[in-house]
Amino acid sequence: MTNFIVPTLAQMNAEGKSPEVLFWVGCAGSFDDRAKKITKAMAKILNHTGVSFAVLGTEEGCTGDPAKRAGNEFLFQMQAMMNIQVLNAYEVKHIVTTCPHCFNTLKNEYPELGGNYKVEHHSQFLNGLMKDGRLKIEGGQFRGKKITFHDPCYLGRANGEYEAPRELLAKLDVELKEMRRCKQNGLCCGAGGAQMFKDAEPGTAEINHIRADEALATGTEIVVSGCPFCNTMLTDGVKNREKEDTVQVLDLAEMIALAEDL
C-alpha cells in the first residue's frame, strides 16, 4: 500500500484546481524499479511539505532527450511538440523533475519550440522550499555519516548547478567528502549522450567502474547523486568493486525522505 497521495493534472483540472508545481517523473522514474524508489521518495517529500503538486501520469511522454543525443532531431522535436501541447493545454507554469536530462531538455530546448516554463531540478526546488522554511530537514540517521556527492553532468556542467544539492546535504549534518574530480571537473558516470541504451565501445575499462573507484577512495559510506541514470551506473560500479554491502548509492530525495522518516 502506498502512503502518499499523487494526483494527476487531469484529476485536478476536472476539479477546477491547478497545482503549484508539476512533478515531471520522467521515463526512468516511471518504469525503472530502482528509479521508482526515487520518484516515491520525492512524492513523499512533496506530501510532507504540503506543496500542491500533480503529475501528468499517462499523459507524460519522453522529453526526447535520448533521441536528440542519439542524433535524431526529428524524433526529439516530435516528442517535444507533443509534450508542449499537453503542458500548454494545462497552462503549466512551474515544473520540478528528479531527472537532470529531463530538466535540461525542458529548461533549455523547449522554449524555442513554444514551451516556456520555470523548470527546476529537485535539488533546486527542495533547496528553495528549505530556504522558505517550508521544508525542515534534520540530520536524522545520517548525522556524521561520510558521504560523497556525484555531480550529474546535465545538472552540473550543462547547467552550472553545483551548490543546491550540497546545501541540502549540509542540512543533513553529513560529512561531505568531495571526490578528486568534482563540480566543474566531475567525471561522467558513463550513461549520458544515450550511452545508457547501448553497450560501450571497445576499451580498457568501464567509466562507471572508474567513477565508483573515485567515490570509494573518499572512504564514503553513501554515494549520493541526483540522477536516476547516474544512480544505476554508480550502483553497478560499486557492485563491480564488491562494496555493495558497505556502501549505499542514494538519490538526494531518498536521503531527505529517509532522514525525515517519511
Place this chain on the structure above:
Amino acid sequence: MNYISNFLFLIALVIAVWFFANNVGQIRKNINLGRDLERTDRKKDRLNNMLRVAFGQSKMQARPVAGILHFIVYVSFLIINIEVLEIVIDGLFGTHRFFAEFLGSAYEGVISFFEILAVLTIITVVVFWWRRNVKKIDRFHKPEMQGWPFKDANTILYVEVILMTALLNMNAVEANMDGAQHSFLISSMISPMWSSLSESSLHITERVFWWVHILGILSFLNYLPFSKHFHIILAFPNTYFTNLEAKGKFANNAAVTKEVAMMMDPNADPFAASSPEDQVPVERFGAKDANDLSWVNLLNAYTCTECGRCTSECPANMTGKLLSPRKIMMDTRDRIDEIGKNILANGEFKDDGKSLLGDFISKEELWACTSCNACVQACPIDIDPLNIIMQLRNFATMEESSAPAELNAMMTNVENNGAPWPFSQMDRANWINE
C-alpha cells in the same frame, strides 16, 4: 652602406607581412566555408568573455603548473613585442635604439625588465620541453600526436629559445663595444663571453644577432598559419564568438521544426505545392563533411593548440576508447584545409570522394561520446568538440540511419510508446499504486 641594410630590411618585412596576410586570408576563406551561425549578439558579454578567458587566461589556471608557466611565456610575448616595434623602426630608418632618447634614464630599466622576461621564457620553454620529451606527459603522446603535431610542438619551443638567445646576445655583444651607452641587467652579466672579439668583429656579431632575431620573428610569424601555435592570434576571436548559452542546450534544427509543425497541423495540406519562396535548396541534416559544420566549429578547429586537456578529461578516452576530442578538432582542421586547397586548385570544390565522417572521424569515435561536456569545460580557449560530434551524429542518424542497433531500438520505443524502453504509456502512473 646603411641604406642597403634599410632596403634589405624593408624587403624582408614586406615579403613577410605579404605572405602572412595571404595565408591568414586563406584560413579566413576556409573558415567562411562553414554554415552561417549567429554569434554577434550580446557584445558586452562576448567582450567580457574574451578579456577573461583569452586575455586573462582564467581557464588555463585550472592546471596551476602549466597555467603559471604558460602565463610567463604569454606575458613575455606581449611585452617583448614592444621591443620588436623598436627593432622594426630601427631597421626601417637606420636608427639605433629608437626608444632610448624618449625614455631617457628609464630605458635601461625597461630593457633590463625585457631581458628578465627573456630569461624566464627560456627557463619556461626548457621546462615545457622537459614535460613533453622527458617526463612524457600522457596527453602529449596520444596517437593523434604522432608525427607532425609532435614535431610542430618542439619546433615552436626551439624557435623561442633561439629568438630569446639572439636578443640577449645582441645586447651582450653591444655592451663590449667602444662607447657602449647602455648597460642592461642580464646582458651585462653574459657580456664577458664576447669580450675577446675585436671591435669590428663585435660590430658584425651584433648585427648578426640583430638579423637572426628579427628574421627569426618574421619567419615565425609565417610559421604560425601552418602550426598549432596560431592560437596566439585566434584565441581572441574564438573566445569572443563562444557559446554563451548553457552548455547543456543543444541547438534545435529549424528545418526540422518547420516539418514537425506541418505534420502536427491538422489544417496543413500535405499535397499542396510549396510557394516559390519556400523552395530553398535542400540542406542535409547534420554534418557529413567539414563544410557542413558552422564557421564557429571551423574557427575552433584552427584555434586548437593541441594541448590535449579535453582528451585527458574525456571519460571515453580515459577508458581506452578511440574517441579523443582533440582529434575531432585536428581532423576538422585538416579536412577543411584540404577542402580549401581543393577549391584553390580547381576553382570550385571537386569531389575527392572523401568526407570528415568516415575518412577522418570513424563511427566508433562518434558513438563513444557521453555528451558530458568535460572537453568543453577543459578547453582553456572555449573550443567545443561536442558540438561537432552532435552534428556528425545528426547526419549518421537522420541521413544514413546508421546509428547503433541498440539506439535504433531505443528510438523505436520512444516513437511507439513514449519511453526509451518497451513499456506501455498506459503504465506510466503504475508506480503510484505499487
